[in-house]
Amino acid sequence: MPSSDTFKSRIESRLFELDAAGRRKRLPQYSLRQLSSNDYLGLSRHPEVIEAIVKTTAAEGSGSTGSRLLSGNHPLNASLEEAIADFKGGSAALVFSTGYQANISMMLTLSNIYPFVYSDSHIHASLIDGIRLSGSNCQIFPHNDTEALRSMLEKKPLGEPFVIVTESLFSMDGDRSPIAALLNLCDEHDGILLIDDAHGTGTLGLEGRGGLEHASLAFNPQRVVLTGTFSKALGGLGGYTVCHPLIRELTISLGRSFIYTTALPPGILAGNIAALSLLDQDPDLVSKLRTRVRKVRDAIGLPPSPSPIIPIRGPIEKLELIASSLREKGLFAPVIHPPTVADGEECIRISVTNHWDDAITEQLSESVKNAQLFQ
Ligand SMILES: Cc1ncc(COP(=O)(O)O)c(C=O)c1O
Structure with missing residues (x-):
C-alpha cells in the first residue's frame, strides 16, 4: 500500500500537469x-412543467426504484416515447436516463449492424465515447465536408454497411450539418445517418422539431436514427432515440447504458411530457x-x-x-x-x-x- 504522502503526491502531480496544460476543470x-x-x-x-413534476412525484414517489428492465419501467416511459416519436415524425422511440447514455447505447447497438462509422470531426464527446466503446472501425471526416466524406466512402469495401454520425446543430460552434447532402450519401452508398438532435430540438425548424424539419425532410427510419436529450430546450432531464422499431428492439438488448442504469423518476418523465406538449402546441x-x-x-x-x-x-x-x-x-x-x-x-x-x-x-x-x- 502506498504511504499517504505517495498517494497525495501522485494525484497532485497529475493535477499540476492538467493545470499546466490548461486542462484542469x-x-x-x-x-x-x-x-x-x-x-x-x-x-x-414553466409552471405547467413544474406542476406536472410536483403532482406526479407526490403520487408516484421520488425515484423510479430500478432499471427499465426491472422495476423502473413506469408507464410514463411509454407515454414519453410515444410523444417524442410523434413530435419527430417517427414511429418508435426509446427513453434513456440521459442524452449521454442514449448516444453510448445507440453507437453500441448500431455497431452490431453497421460496423463502419464515419464521424464528423466536431461531434459531441458522448458520441465519441460511444464509438470508442463500440470498437467500430471509425474514420473521422473534416467538419461538414461532404466531399471529403464522399471520397472516404468511395474507398470503403463494397457493400459494407456504415453509419454516418453528426449533430443537427453543433453544440460548440452553433453551426448546422448538411443533413440533406449526408442523406444523399447514405442513399447512394446504402448507409444510415445518426443525427444527434440535442441542440436542434426546440431551436431548428419553424416549429422547433429539429434538424429534419429545418431541412424540410421527412423522417425515414431506414435511413435515419435520431438521438437527443430532454435536458436542453425541453428544460428537463433524460435522453432519447427516435428510430426504426427494430432498432429500438435491438437497443433494449444491446444498449448497456440503457440496461445497466436506473430509469428516470416518474416526476421527471411527467415534466418532460409537459414540456414536449408545450413545444408541440406553442x-x-x-x-x-x-x-x-x-x-x-x-x-x-x-x-x-x-x-x-x-x-x-x-x-x-x-x-x-x-x-x-x-x-x-x-x-x-x-x-x-x-x-x-x-x-x-x-x-x-x-x-x-x-x-x-x-x-x-x-x-x-x-x-x-x-x-x-x-x-
Ligand atoms: C450534442 C450533445 N449530445 C448529447 C449530450 C448529452 O446530453 P445529456 O446532458 O442529456 O446527457 C449533450 C449535452 O451535453 C450534447 O451537447
Missing part, C-alpha cells in the same frame, strides 16, 4: 447569471427565441443565424477579458478550453434563452465591444 459558482444555459426556451421554469416559444437571438447577434455585430449558440472566438487574452468583465457584472460565461474544443479554438460559448432580457444583451455587447474583439 473547476466547478463554477452557481449564483451568477448563466449566459451559457441550454434552457433555450425557458421551459425549466410555436411562439420558438419564434420568441428567434427574435431574441436576432437582437443579441445584432448587438454584438454578428451576421444573422437561427442558432441560439454563439461562440465568441479570438485571442485567449481577449476572451479572458470578456469573461472577467461579464463576471464583474454578475454574468457567467467562461472561456472553454481543450479538450472540450480543439487546441487553438478556445471560445466563450454564449447561448441565448427566452429568460434573457435586454439588459443582459446590453451588458454582453458592452463587454465584447470593450475587448475590441471585432476591430
